[in-house]
Amino acid sequence: MKKEYPYRFKTEEEFIKQYGVNYMFSSRDIGAFYWNSDMNKFFGKDYPYDINLEKVVRNEDEDEDEDIIIPDCDGWCISPDMLVKKIIVPNYKPKRFIKEI
Secondary structure: OOOOOOEEEOOHHHHHHHHOOOHHHOHHHHOOOOOOHHHHHHOOOEOOOOOOHHHOOOOOOOOOOOOOOOOOEOOEOOOHHHEEEOOOOOOOOOOOOOOOO
16 A cells, blocks of 8 residues: 655645745745755655654744754755645545455
């Protein structure tokens, strides 16, 4: 069975809607990290870690240039603002079909 992770990366459309067309350059809005064009392969993909961002306390001090550090992805630093909670729909499909005679 495929592992379901609770978060995924935002799609490019979600970044543009939230941060504008220059989302790659608005690091203060996305957290302490920039979105690099080499990271475009992550758009809409699962974030492959079991984490609970709702329990994470964030440092909102504007003088600090630090953000929450969560597990990286392929060596890239990831900000929680790059992720969105997935809506997981249960799959009730049986593993095998039982045929009645």
